[in-house]
Amino acid sequence: MNIMNRITLKTLRQNKRRTIVTIIGIILSTAMIAAVSTFSASFSDLLYRQEVDSRGDWHVSLRDATDDDIQRAESDFPIDCAGQSTEEFTSLKGYTEDDSFFSIVFCEENILSLNAIKPSVGRLPSNPGEIALPEDYEGQNREKIALGQTIELPVGEAAENPEDPNTLTLSPNRTETFTVVGFLANSGSAFAIKDASYFAAIPTKNFTFRVNPLPRSLYATLSNYPETVRVQTHSTLLYYSGVYGDFDMMEALIIPIIIVGLIIFIASIMLIYNAFSISVSERSRQFGMLASIGATRKQKRNAVLFEGFILGIIAIPIGIICGIVGIGITFWAVSPWVMDVFQTTVPLQVKVVPAALIGAVLFSAITILISAWIPAKRAARTTPIDAIRQSNDIKLRTRKIKTPAWITKIFGFEGTLALKNLKRYAKRYRTTIFSLTVSIILFLSTATFTSYMSQSIQMSQSGIAADVIYTRYPSESKEETDPFLSESVFNEMRALNGVTRVQAGQQIELYTKDSSALSQEMRAFQESLYEENSYFDPNAPLNVRIIGLDDQSIREYCSEADLSPDILSTPGSAIVVNEVRVSSEKQKYQTLKMFSEKEGQTLPITWICSAEDGNESYKVSGGSLTFSAYTTVRPLSVESSSSTPTILVSRDTFKQMIETLSQGIQSLQSNTSVSIDEYSSNILNGVHEFAAFNTDDSVALINELNDFQQTYGGYSTDIASTLRNSRRMLDLMGVFFYGFITLITLVAVANVFNTISTGITLRTREFAMLRSVGMTKKGFNRMIRLESVFYGLKSLLYGIPLSILVCVLMYLGLNRDFGFSFFLPILPFILVFIAIFLIVGATMLYSASKIKKMNIVSALTSEVI
Amino acid sequence: MEILQIEHLTKIYGKGDTAVRALDDVSFSVSKGEFVAIVGPSGSGKSTLLHILGGVDRPTAGTVRIEGNDIYTLNESNLAIFRRRQIGLIYQFYNLIPVLTVKENITLPMLLDGRKVDEEELSGLLSMLSLQNRVDHLPNQLSGGQQQRVSIGRALINHPALVLADEPTGNLDSKNSAEIVSLLKYFNREMNQTLIIITHDERIALQADRIIAIEDGRISRDEVVRT
Structure with a gap:
């Protein structure tokens, strides 16, 4: 060397x-x-x-291909695995109930693996005469089909029913007998095996294949195939394998x-x-x-x-x-x-x-x-x-290191010296200040971006306080006498495991024409809407959501909202949840009071029936509700983002109201010659029943509710899981974002450490000199500390405003999707502030402590080459 | 034989009003084996002169010939190689490489040249410098006098045409100073080594063959002390 x-x-x-x-x-x-x-x-x-x-892992499927087409594909591509198939329709029920139709794919065995067909029960068919049925149809005709059972299926085309164009009808051309060997999890079709001789006898069939190695020109070659063949490509898989067609999603991946x-x-x-x-x-x-x-x-x-x-x-x-x-x-x-x-x-x-x-x-x-x-x-x-030369200070000018007098006043001589040092080593420190500044900007903009994302996810969430909601439509109820669930059913739900709270009842959306009860701010908002857009009809009826809670729910709600528990016991009395969120073009999402909060105010409510021809509409009165209390406590099932006011009544008042409306509709139908459309003629179509739960384990609760669904119908929504998933997404992003930021910051810290510690080592002699002329240990520490402070301040001085600028730009760029007013997350800013001084200060003190141990004379005479 | 010829050497630092004429039309020559002391007050231009002689700083005008070669017509690389082979520099602050041993520091010019070191010659030099027991020491393990002896060794290892010393004793006590000067004189006498030394010290100057005094960039006195 x-x-x-x-x-x-x-x-x-x-x-x-x-x-x-x-x-x-x-x-x-x-x-x-x-x-x-x-x-x-x-x-x-x-x-x-x-x-x-x-x-x-199939790549290409040629639909309706002839033997010539297949030969052509075999010569065009290095085919790795291939199979032929045909697709027809069958039914386990009748020939007209089209929701029972499913397709049946006759194929060679390769097709099953090429399409990732997997059995959930049993096995895949491997011989002619064997069939695997889609799992969904397992019990569709309420008759369980067992593994190994032999079934006869009608096979043929499914075509539009000539009598009713909205439905399909099956026209079988033959009946085949199959042995059921399995049920399929991820397929809506049944699969049955046929051998090559079967396909040889058919003029057109589907030819599905995998290519290895994949030619880049795959799409170009396929574009030359005759129009009689429908070419299907597994474009997503081809894309992941590096073969791109027309769409170039590459950019979206590559830019970040x-x-x-x-x-x-x-x-x-x-x-x-x-x-x-x-x-x-x-x-x-x-x-x-x-x-x-x-x-x-x-x-x-x-x-x-x-x-x-x-x-x-x-x-x-x-x-x-x-x-x-x-x-x-x-x-x-x-x-x-x-x-x-x-x-x-x-x-x-x-x-x-x-x-x-x-x-x-x-x-x-x-x-x-x-x-x-x-x-x-x-x-x-x-x-x-x-x-x-002993040093490079020859180029130094007095002007360059001039320090304002106030520095001396506030920080003493050591402060002045510290600032002069900073200015003197401006060039050496520039890169460090720069890298600190970049780290500040990166950290803060990432933190801000993440909190914007989390804010927007929160905004896009409906803001429902419930974890699980069970919903049921009484109009679908099979009970003849009382379409509504009895209170005891809700109480059974209350007793389920892990449930911490339940609000249950019925809900309907009705209208009011009476705008006299509206608050001043609501009127002002409506006028502004009208000014913005003259199509807005200020006289249009207003939507109101009316919820009839069961007794237990009312008691709990009233105690939460600090209201008397018997406030709803008077028939017709109501509690108004008097907060709605509205948005206009000018301002997204503002929270307003819907009604002026006068005691004893009444609100007439109506149901609107539309005529079958859709031109006319008729109002049916449901009586009026008396507002006995105003609150801002939202029921569990109501969205925070709702612009419709919520009015709470007792179960009895609700039922009475439905009864009144129902009678009103009946008398309307008998008094007028026009026919009312099917939906609005039955008031129950507007009603749904719900039970909103708070629970620690939403998945378990959903399972438990299954039994209720079996008995009473309806369905459950796992709101907590959806929320948890979006939070997880956010956490996931956070892991990678912050991991990245931490590493970048570490690089910056390494940089700062290098510069500062070397800077201080190079000044060994200078420090020894200062001490030799009588600077005390305290004074020395003070100078070092002040240097770090000035240093940190300088990078913050650049970093913070630039970060805010980046945040503003980010906000402006994303605001369209976000819809919340600009804010800066305070915590990261405080963190950055502390971290900068910690990093700089710790490095300086570390380096200076090494120097302090040095003997003054040996430091003075030491040679630094 | 004249080993060094300087003609009309001028060096101006800066421009316009602030221009400083560090050397002003200086001419003289030095014969082989001469021991010349350059004296003068601070700021007289003696260091500038030495740097220009050493091929380290370029003159504004004039020529420097060493063994007949005009060194400032050489390009950067050739000048570096010329310095490596023909000039030995001794500094006041030794300027040794702290991470290299005594032996490596002394042989540095040869190593830079990629040449093999003649071990016999090296050990002779080391014993003349009384460093034979310090061969593998690092500079910071040596006294000031020893460090300066290492830098003398480094200046002499290549048998340069010219050894230039800039205040070689400026950082040493009187005992070590005397030792260094007698060592330099020894090489001058015994090996006919041409030596130019800058000094403040009257006693050192008086040991030279010739004293050149510089004031305000001009030669104010040039006298032969002994022949």
Whole structure:
């Protein structure tokens, strides 16, 4: 090894701390690149595997293909696996009940695996005469079909029913006998096996195949096929395999990766450049001396490049390993979430793509080369004069380091000195201030983005306080006497496991023409709407939601809303939930009071019947409700985003109201000649019953409610799960976002550490001098602390306004989808504030503590080359 | 034989009003084996002169010929190689590479040149410098006098045409100073090494063959002390 490289190596070894920090920095950036590429490779691999798992690994299917077409495909493509099939219809019920029709696919065995057909019970058919039925149809005719049972099925075309164009009718051309061998989970079709001779006898059939290796020209070749053949391609799978058709979703994937890559690139270059730049300026006297005894430019430059080479050789392999291991651990931790959020049946696995790793190595190598290049050229330019000079302060001007007088007043002489030092080393600190600023911006904009996303997810959530809602339509009730559920059923639901609270009752949406009860702010809002858009009819009837709660629910609700529990016991009395959320073009989402809160106010309510021809409408009065209390406590089932006011009444009042309306409709029908349409002629069509639950385990509750659904009909909605899923999505994003930010911040911290600690080491002699002329330990600490404060302030001074700017831009860019007013998340800002001072302060104190231990005289006379 | 010829050497720092004429039309020559002391008050231009002689700083005007070669017609690389082979520089603050041993520091110019070190010659030099027991020490394990002896060794290892010393004793006590000067004189006498030394110290100057005094960038006195 030549002497320059040996000196470089020894210098690296001597400046252990800086070398290690720089190596850590390179490891971090290589690891990030490796992680990002592994991440994207693994995710597309996940999507690929998910696609294969759910839809199979076929590439092309030629529908209605002739034998010639099939031969053509066989010669055009390197076909790996293929099969023929035909598709017809069958039914387990009759020929006209089209909801019982399902398709039956006759196929060669390969088709099953190509389409990822999986049995949930039994096995797949493997011989002619065997059939696997779709699971959904297992019990459709209420007669369970057993495995091994022989069934006869009519097979033929399903065509439009000539009598009723909205339905289909089956016209079977034959009946086939099958042995049922299994039921299929992920298929709506039945599958039965036929051998090659069966297909040879049919003129056109479907030919499905997998190609290996995949030609890029696949789409182009297929576009030349005759029009008689319908070409289907498994475009998603082809896309994940790198064959793109017309659509280029690539951009959507690549742009974020480029942005992330660019950020890593900039942060890494900043760190590595800074490290080399420090190293070169620290060694400038060394280079100068070497120049004076005859080192050539090339020798000096190569010494720096060699330094980069050594650091890269050590750091890059470690970085690659760390990146893959890191992403592996992350995947292992978040895989269940990913499966939940993306609803995949296959787990997220680390997929290492050699090309991506080579890319990461090249990326890091290039980063190091670029970072080392400018310092290397500077090293090459170092003249012997630099070695002879004791310092570079010759270029310093008084004006440049002038400090305002108030600094001295507030911070004392040490403060002035600290500020002067900062100005004097402005160039050395610039990169550090810059990288700190970039980290601040990155951190804050990510934090803000995440909180915007979480805000928007919250906004897009209906804001229902219930975890589970059971809903039932009395109009579908089979009970003849009372279509409504009895209160005892609700009480049974109350007793279910894990239920903490239930609000149950009936709900209907009615109208009111009376606008006299409206509040001032509501009127003002309506006028503004009218001004905005003259199509808005200020005289249109207003929607009101009327909920009749059962007794127990009323008692609980009243105690929550701080109302007397018997407030609804007077017939016709009502509690108004007097808060609605409205939005106009000018302002999205404002919360207003719907009604003026006068006591004893009454509101007439109506049901609107429309004539069958749709031109006329008739109002049926439901009497009026008396407002006996106003509150803002929302019932569990009501959305926070609702613009319809909610009025709570007792179960009796509700039933009385329905009765009145029902009679009104009847007398309307008998008095007028027009016929009322089917929907509005039955008041029950507007009513639904519900039970809104709060529970800790929504999944278990949904299961328990199954029994009620079997008996009473209706369905349950798991609101908590949906909410949990979107929160998980957010958490998932958070894991990757904050992981990325943490790494980037670590790079920046490494950078700051390098600059500050080296800066302080280089000033050893200066500090010794200050102490020799009588600066106390306290004064010294004070100066160091103030330097860190000024330093932190400076990066915050740039970082905070720029971050706010980025946040504003982000808000403006995303506002259309968000619909909330601009805000800044306070916590991250406070965190950044504290973190900056901690990082800077800790580094300075750490470095200064080493110097303080040094003997003044030896520091003064020490030689720093 | 004249080993160094300087003609009309001028060096101006800065421009316009702030221009400083550090050297003003300086001409002289030095013969092989001469021991020249350059004296003068601070800021007189003596260091500038030495740097230009050493091929380290470029003159504004004038020529420097070493063994007949005009060194400032050489390009950057060739000048570096020329310095490596023909000039030995000794600094006031030694300027040793802290991570290299005594032996490596001394042989640095040869190593830069990619040449093999003659071990026998090296051990002779080391014993002349009384460093034979310090071969594998690092500079910070040596005293100031020893460090300066290392830098003398480094200046001499290539048998340069010219050894230039800039206040070589400025950082040393009187005992070490005397040792260094007698060492330099020894090489001058015994090996016919041409030596130019910048000094403030009257006693050192008086040991030279010739004293050149510089004031305000001009030679104010050039006298031969002994022949």
